[in-house]
Amino acid sequence: MSEGLVWLNGEILDFASAKVSVEDRGFQFGDGVYEVVRVYQGKPFALKEHLERLQRSAREIELPLPLSLADLAAAAEDLIARAGIAEAELYIQLTRGAARRNHLFPSDTPPTLVMTVRQVRLIPPELREQGIRALTVPDERWARCDIKSICLLPNVLAKERAHRAGAFEALFVREGVVTEGTSSNVFAWTGEELVTPVADHRILSGITRSFVLRLAQQHGYRTVERDLPLAELKSAREVIIAGTVTELLAVIAIDGEPVGEGTPGPIFRQLYAAYRNMIAERVR
Ligand code: PMP
Numbered sequence: 570m571s572e573g574l575v576w577l578n579g580e581i582l583d584f585a586s587a588k589v590s591v592e593d594r595g596f597q598f599g600d601g602v603y604e605v606v607r608v609y610q611g612k613p614f615a616l617k618e619h620l621e622r623l624q625r626s627a628r629e630i631e632l633p634l635p636l637s638l639a640d641l642a643a644a645a646e647d648l649i650a651r652a653g654i655a656e657a658e659l660y661i662q663l664t665r666g667a668a669r670r671n672h673l674f675p676s677d678t679p680p681t682l683v684m685t686v687r688q689v690r691l692i693p694p695e696l697r698e699q700g701i702r703a704l705t706v707p708d709e710r711w712a713r714c715d716i717k718s719i720c721l722l723p724n725v726l727a728k729e730r731a732h733r734a735g736a737f738e739a740l741f742v743r744e745g746v747v748t749e750g751t752s753s754n755v756f757a758w759t760g761e762e763l764v765t766p767v768a769d770h771r772i773l774s775g776i777t778r779s780f781v782l783r784l785a786q787q788h789g790y791r792t793v794e795r796d797l798p799l800a801e802l803k804s805a806r807e808v809i810i811a812g813t814v815t816e817l818l819a820v821i822a823i824d825g826e827p828v829g830e831g832t833p834g835p836i837f838r839q840l841y842a843a844y845r846n847m848i849a850e851r852v853r
Pocket of ligand 1: 605749750751752753754772773774775776777778811812813814
């Protein structure tokens with residue numbers, strides 16, 4: 570198994586030799602967008618959905634994709650095959666290229682497109698079994714969290730704060746409502762319905778989120794997309810976070826207070842099993 574591979578503007582390299590200019594606008598300004606795709610048994614899961622979201626993020630920041638989605642998919646699949654890592658994470662990062670520092674968009678500068686494939690950082694099985702603790706933090710991010718921007722400083726700071734407080738994830742709260750985690754979407758089971766915040770400009774419209782909503786509906790649960798006040802989240806029977814690398818995790822405590830029984834509940838177990846089954850079917 571390889572250590573992983575990098576695709577940099579069409580060239581395939583190892584991590585040690587792949588270099589980007591110090592003048593890259595990703596480095597200078599955080600001027601770029603990205604995606605992360607989970608690879609199961611050597612096959613990228615929901616690649617099409619991720620590439621479409623990358624295209625949307627790129628359009629929203631007025632950055633044309635240098636390749637068609639079909640060419641990008643082919644390059645990603647080739648990189649995954651060459652890396653030969655069955656359980657991997659594929660990152661795709663697109664920036665506005667390398668140019669002398671100036672806030673204005675450069676003219677005639679090709680974008681930088683990077684893809685990396687590495688062994689996935691698996692969620693420790695005990696966290697899946699026992700659930701995770703979450704810490705709430707003020708959502709101090711910008712007003713376009715629907716764009717998957719590489720500017721992740723607020724997410725980095727929040728995750729670090731959570732970690733220092735003994736929690737696995739930080740949940741952002743804006744004007745009394747929960748928006749999302751630093752790299753996950755959030756769901757609350759009230760006993761009657763599965764509530765998740767609306768996919769507006771306040772959150773990233775998660776691909777895992779869409780699958781969770783669909784699976785919950787298929788299992789006969791009522792799902793609702795609306796504002797989720799923090800007090801309601803804290804009094805929910807179950808809280809679940811979902812994301813590409815996270816998959817689904819049960820939140821058993823928020824700010825040190827137990828959620829429901831303080832253990833992963835039946836809705837989590839059912840939806841996580843359904844999610845894994847769906848993946849098994851898709852990557853067969
Ligand atoms: N919100 C944020 C801020 C994220 O970074 C992620 C992870 N990509 C998600 C939600 C979950 O999105 P997805 O299910 O598409 O990975």
